[in-house]
Amino acid sequence: MARKQSSNFGRGGAYKCDCCKRATRATGRGDNEHVGLCAECYDLYGEENHLADSGELYSSPAEVIRLFEAIVAAGGKPGNKFNSVLSKAHATL
Numbered sequence: 001m002a003r004k005q006s007s008n009f010g011r012g013g014a015y016k017c018d019c020c021k022r023a024t025r026a027t028g029r030g031d032n033e034h035v036g037l038c039a040e041c042y043d044l045y046g047e048e049n050h051l052a053d054s055g056e057l058y059s060s061p062a063e064v065i066r067l068f069e070a071i072v073a074a075g076g077k078p079g080n081k082f083n084s085v086l087s088k089a090h091a092t093l
C-alpha cells in the first residue's frame with residue numbers, strides 16, 4: 001500500500017506529537033520520538049508518573065510550568081491529562 005506524501009511532513013524527523021498535536025521534530029535524545037511525543041509532553045508524562053508514584057514532582061515547579069508554556073507557545077494543546085502536574089507545580093511554586 002503506497003503512502004501518500006503530500007508534504008515534507010514526516011521527513012527529516014518531523015512528526016506530530018500524539019499528546020499536544022503540534023508539529024515537532026526529533027530531538028536526537030531518542031526517547032520521546034519513539035513514543036510519538038514532543039520532548040515537552042514526554043517530560044510531562046514523566047512528571048505525571050512521578051507525581052502518581054511519589055506525590056512529588058520530579059523536577060522543579062518552574063521547570064514544569066516552563067514545559068507547559070513551551071507547548072502552548074508552539075501552538076500545542078497539552079489537554080487535561082497533565083492538570084494534576086500543573087496544579088502541583090502551581091501549589092509548590
Ligand SMILES: [Zn+2]
Nearest residue numbers: 017020038041
Ligand atoms: Zn506534545
